[in-house]
Amino acid sequence: xxxxxxxxxxxxxxxxxxxxILPLLIMFVYSFQSDSGAAGVTLENYARFFTKxxxxxxxxxxxxxxxxxxxxxxxxxxxxxxxxxxKFKGMKNILMILVIIPFFTNQLVRxxxxxxxxxxxxxxxxxxxxxxxxxxxxxxxxxxxxVVIGLVHAFFPYxxxxxxxxxxxxxxxxxxxxxxxxxGPFTTFRNIVLPLSMPGVVTGIMIVFVxxxxxxxxxxILGGVRGTVIGTVIEDQFFExxxxxxxxxxxxxxxxxxxxxxxxxxxxxxRFENE
Amino acid sequence: MRVKKWLGVLVxxxxxxxxxxxxxSGGDDGIATLTIVxxxxxxxxxxxxxxxxxxxxxxxxVHVYMSSEEELLTKLKTAKDGEIDVVLPNxxxxxxxxxxxxxxxxxxxKIPNFGLMYERFKTQEExxxxxxxxxIPWVWGSTAIAYNTNDFPEAPASVGVLFDPxxxxxxxxRDDYNDxxxxxxxxxxxxxxxxxxxxxxxxxxIEQKPLNKTYWKTGDEFSKLFAGNQVSVALMWSGQAAxxxxxxxPIGFVIPKDGAIGWVDTWGIAxxxxxxxxxxxxxxxxxxxxxxxxxxxxxxxxxxxxAAGDRIDPEYAAASGMDEISLNRLxxxxxxxxxxxxxxxxxxxxxKAE
Numbered sequence: 001x002x003x004x005x006x007x008x009x010x011x012x013x014x015x016x017x018x019x020x021i022l023p024l025l026i027m028f029v030y031s032f033q034s035d036s037g038a039a040g041v042t043l044e045n046y047a048r049f050f051t052k053x054x055x056x057x058x059x060x061x062x063x064x065x066x067x068x069x070x071x072x073x074x075x076x077x078x079x080x081x082x083x084x085x086x087k088f089k090g091m092k093n094i095l096m097i098l099v100i101i102p103f104f105t106n107q108l109v110r111x112x113x114x115x116x117x118x119x120x121x122x123x124x125x126x127x128x129x130x131x132x133x134x135x136x137x138x139x140x141x142x143x144x145x146x147v148v149i150g151l152v153h154a155f156f157p158y159x160x161x162x163x164x165x166x167x168x169x170x171x172x173x174x175x176x177x178x179x180x181x182x183x184g185p186f187t188t189f190r191n192i193v194l195p196l197s198m199p200g201v202v203t204g205i206m207i208v209f210v211x212x213x214x215x216x217x218x219x220x221i222l223g224g225v226r227g228t229v230i231g232t233v234i235e236d237q238f239f240e241x242x243x244x245x246x247x248x249x250x251x252x253x254x255x256x257x258x259x260x261x262x263x264x265x266x267x268x269x270x271r272f273e274n275e
Numbered sequence: 276m277r278v279k280k281w282l283g284v285l286v287x288x289x290x291x292x293x294x295x296x297x298x299x300s301g302g303d304d305g306i307a308t309l310t311i312v313x314x315x316x317x318x319x320x321x322x323x324x325x326x327x328x329x330x331x332x333x334x335x336x337v338h339v340y341m342s343s344e345e346e347l348l349t350k351l352k353t354a355k356d357g358e359i360d361v362v363l364p365n366x367x368x369x370x371x372x373x374x375x376x377x378x379x380x381x382x383x384x385k386i387p388n389f390g391l392m393y394e395r396f397k398t399q400e401e402x403x404x405x406x407x408x409x410x411i412p413w414v415w416g417s418t419a420i421a422y423n424t425n426d427f428p429e430a431p432a433s434v435g436v437l438f439d440p441x442x443x444x445x446x447x448x449r450d451d452y453n454d455x456x457x458x459x460x461x462x463x464x465x466x467x468x469x470x471x472x473x474x475x476x477x478x479x480x481i482e483q484k485p486l487n488k489t490y491w492k493t494g495d496e497f498s499k500l501f502a503g504n505q506v507s508v509a510l511m512w513s514g515q516a517a518x519x520x521x522x523x524x525p526i527g528f529v530i531p532k533d534g535a536i537g538w539v540d541t542w543g544i545a546x547x548x549x550x551x552x553x554x555x556x557x558x559x560x561x562x563x564x565x566x567x568x569x570x571x572x573x574x575x576x577x578x579x580x581x582a583a584g585d586r587i588d589p590e591y592a593a594a595s596g597m598d599e600i601s602l603n604r605l606x607x608x609x610x611x612x613x614x615x616x617x618x619x620x621x622x623x624x625x626x627k628a629e
Contacts, residue, residue, distance in 0.1 A: 035613065054621070058628050112499065119505055142489045220450065221496065224489030228627035236624070240452065241616040242345055 031248035045249035055233065055250065062229040063257075065144060066212035069151045073208050074201070076152070077159040081200075082193075084160075085167035086175075096164075099157045107154070111221050114150050115141065118222070142224025150218040155211065159204035166200025167193070195272065202269035210258050214251075230254065307334045307550045309557060312350055312362040315340045318414075318570055319561075328560060334553055344368040351377040356547030360554045366401040366539045369410055370610040378409040378543040385555040386411065388562045388580065393602070396579045401610055402541060410543035413561055414576040417596050417605055418454055419535030421511035421519075422527050423501070430529035434462050436508055438479070443486045447500060448510040450490035452616075452623035453608065455480055457536050458510060467536065467606040473622060480626040490627075501526065514576055517595040521574060528594060530601040537605030540576075571597065 034042045049055045080099070084092045102110060117123050120137040128134040140146055170193055178188040216231035223229075230250060237247030313319050325336050341347045344365050351362060351372060364372050372378050383389045389397070389411065396412040403409070420431055426445070437446055437458065448455060459479040460470040470476050488506050491497040494515045500506045501524060516528035542561055544554045560566055567578035568586050577597035578584050584592070584599070592598040611619075 035617070052621075054625050054628055058624075061628075115499065116503070119503055121504070220492060225484050225487050225627070228624065232627075233624055236452075236620060241613075241620045243617060243620070 027248040028252060030244050031252050033245045035243065035245055045246045046253070048246060049249055049253055055230070058228060058230045058233060059253070059257075062213055062231065065148060065151075065229070066209050068148050069155065069212050070205055070209045072148065072152050073156040073159045074205065077156050077163055077204060078201070081160050081163035081167055085164050085170075086172075086193075099160050102153055103157050107217055110154065111150060111218055114146070114153070114222060118146055118149070141222065142226065144223065144226055146222040147219050147227060150222045151212055151215060154215075154218065155208040158207045162204040162207060163197060163200040166197040166203075170196045198269055198272050202265055206262055206265055209261065213254055213258060307332075307553050308337055309334050309550060309553050310337045310339060310358065310360045311557075312339045312341055312347060312359055314363070317363075318575060324566070328557070332553060332556055334550075348372060348375075348377070351375075351545060354545065354547065357549035358547065359545040360548040360550050361557055362543055362545055363413070363540055364410060364543060366399065366412075366541060367608050367610055369401045369541060369543075370404075372543065373404045373409045377546055379546050379548065379551070381408045381411065381544065381558075383408060383411075386559045386562070388559050388564070391564065391580050391582050392562060393579055393581050393584070393599075395602070396539070399539060399541070399607075401539075410541040411558060411562065412539050412541050412579045414567075414570075414578065415537060415539045415602075415605075415607075416513045416576040417530055417535050417537045417601065418449075418510060418512055419528065419530040419596055419601075421501075421509050421516045422529070423504075423507035424525040424527045426507040427527065430527055431508065431531060433531045433533050434458060434535065435533075436531075437510060438462055438483050438486070440486060442508055444488050445507045446483075446486050446509065447488050447491050447497070447506040448483070450492045450627075452620040453611075454510060454536060455623050455626070456619045457606065457608070459483070461534050461536075461606065467534070468609045473618070477622050477626060480623070481629050484626060484629060498524075513596045514574075517574055520594065528596050530596045530604050532604065534604045534606050535596075537602075537607040539579075539607055577602070 031045055032041045032043070034040075034044055080095070084095050088095075118138070118141040119125070120139065120141065122138075122141075124140075125134065125138040128138065174192055174196075175188055178192055183191070214231045214234070216229065216235045219227040219229045220232050220235075221227075234247050234250050234254075237243040237250070311319055318324075319336075320338050328334075329336055339350065339359065341350065341363075344367065347362060347364055348368060348371060350359065352375065362372075362378075364378075392412065396415075399412050402411065420434065420436065422431060422436075436442065437448060448458060456470065456473075456476055457467040459476040460467040463470075463472075463475055463479055465471060465476070489500065491500060491506075491509070494512065497506075497509065497511065497515065498519060501509070501519065511528070513528060516526055519526045520528070542558050544551060544558070548554050562580050564580050564582040564586070567580040567583035570576075571578045571583060572587055572591070577592075577595075578587075584597070587597065589598065593601070
């Protein structure tokens with residue numbers, strides 16, 4: 001019986017192996033190959049990445065903006081998920097649909113919408129002029145801020161969903177018990193709700209931060225001349241100059257970074273739970 | 276047991292599919308098949324043209340589409356003999372195709388319309404190796420200056436307009452290492468195909484950077500920026516500018532006196548082609564006066580056939596940068612080795628990361 005059950009997982013494992021792990025391995029091999037076509041293993045692609053300040057600078061810029069996107073997403077998502085799970089349960093479905101809409105929108109359509117919305121003389125600019133907050137041009141589009149706005153919009157729904165699921169599981173009788181024992185709302189939140197929702201927060205952070213590191217569409221279109229990030233460099237390597245080897249090497253440096261940050265996060269998450 | 280049954284079905288399906296594939300490549304009724312590798316919607320897949328050519332030559336045209344120049348090379352390298360007949364390499368990739376022995380040496384005597392070609396295309400450097408010709412130019416175009424006619428009553432006279440602080444925030448050059456390096460080289464008076472002072476090129480581009488509203492990448496992106504009045508002067512493709520003008524946008528296009536970037540697409544015959552006579556006939560038709568005139572005047576790229584060029588409305592030709600004055604101002608993009616591409620790309624990344 002047990003063997004049969006294990007057999008059932010076989011198709012899934014096979015699909016993963018063929019379509020996810022094998023391509024990764026192929027790219028990994030590429031990253032150790034020389035552009036000159038010489039046979040054998042070389043570290044030249046990785047050496048190029050770590051010796052040119054250019055690529056380190058762009059990686060640093062990518063990490064800081066990804067952290068900003070993740071932090072802002074968290075600030076928006078937590079209260080929203082909290083109210084959906086614990087306060088306005090009646091509006092839960094409507095809110096969820098509103099949150100999930102960007103999910104269903106084509107990436108390019110979404111980015112172009114922001115382009116039109118944020119541009120000088122665009123909808124937002126006109127509105128802020130009318131209510132007297134801004135006098136001239138907004139000068140928001142084609143800056144790092146515009147990229148962060150676009151990315152938060154693209155990724156925060158993931159975070160709302162993971163935090164919501166964690167909060168939903170928090171037993172309401174615990175909250176009642178806390179209240180009946182004389183704890184104020186803040187104490188209850190800090191000592192019960194927050195620790196119990198931590199797994200959702202950690203997953204949410206990962207699910208937003210990781211894809212942020214590799215994006216290139218939002219930075220390129222919304223960031224303008226200031227939009228270059230490590231993701232656009234990888235894109236250029238693959239599509240513009242067929243520098244697959246170097247492109248693969250950068251991708252694996254990012255990959256290592258992702259693994260490291262995930263390990264760090266889950267470690268931090270566990271420590272928080274144990275406290 | 277059940278597994279065996281499914282295997283049987285699978286085998287049967289595979290056989291059916293391979294049969295269907297055979298039917299596709301080996302001409303039915305004994306008529307010859309001409310297999311063309313080209314971009315989608317790029318002149319040769321026009322149904323009217325296909326119909327006429329098939330009837331006149333008693334053949335069948337099959338298209339294989341490519342999505343990049345590199346893919347064309349790969350297709351040529353991996354195709355079996357007789358699988359591909361004619362291909363459309365750009366001049367930037369052509370020397371690689373010739374070097375790898377993928378194209379047939381051409382006998383221009385079999386291409387009567389060759390004589391009508393503009394002189395400069397008859398001797399297009401990239402088409403030759405050791406004095407032998409392997410490919411013939413077909414159409415050309417340019418990447419030059421597009422401007423909003425409301426903001427510029429007269430066409431800008433020099434690429435310097437893209438480096439002029441007076442237009443800060445109104446300029447957009449393309450996010451493309453090749454265009455960027457060539458543009459800066461033109462502005463600096465260096466050879467755009469072999470700039471000798473790349474440091475100066477980089478400095479020039481860094482100096483130009485804050486003047487841009489943004490760097491655009493796709494034609495679609497540019498249309499939106501232009502239509503939304505975000506950009507009024509830009510580095511732009513001739514074809515797209517002509518299209519936007521037809522759509523009613525207040526857009527002008529000019530190849531200024533100090534020059535701009537040009538490109539040439541060429542036709543070659545694959546080494547393994549089994550229908551060489553037919554392939555020659557196709558090449559000849561491609562550069563014939565009628566085909567070239569019809570396509571160019573319907574919004575297509577510029578003709579290499581001088582008789583077709585003469586027939587085009589001079590005003591339209593000048594406005595879309597296809598007249599002879601414009602032609603002679605262009606620096607045509609040349610073949611670049613991987614090392615040059617890598618160096619230029621890194622230079623451009625440095626500019627963007629500034």
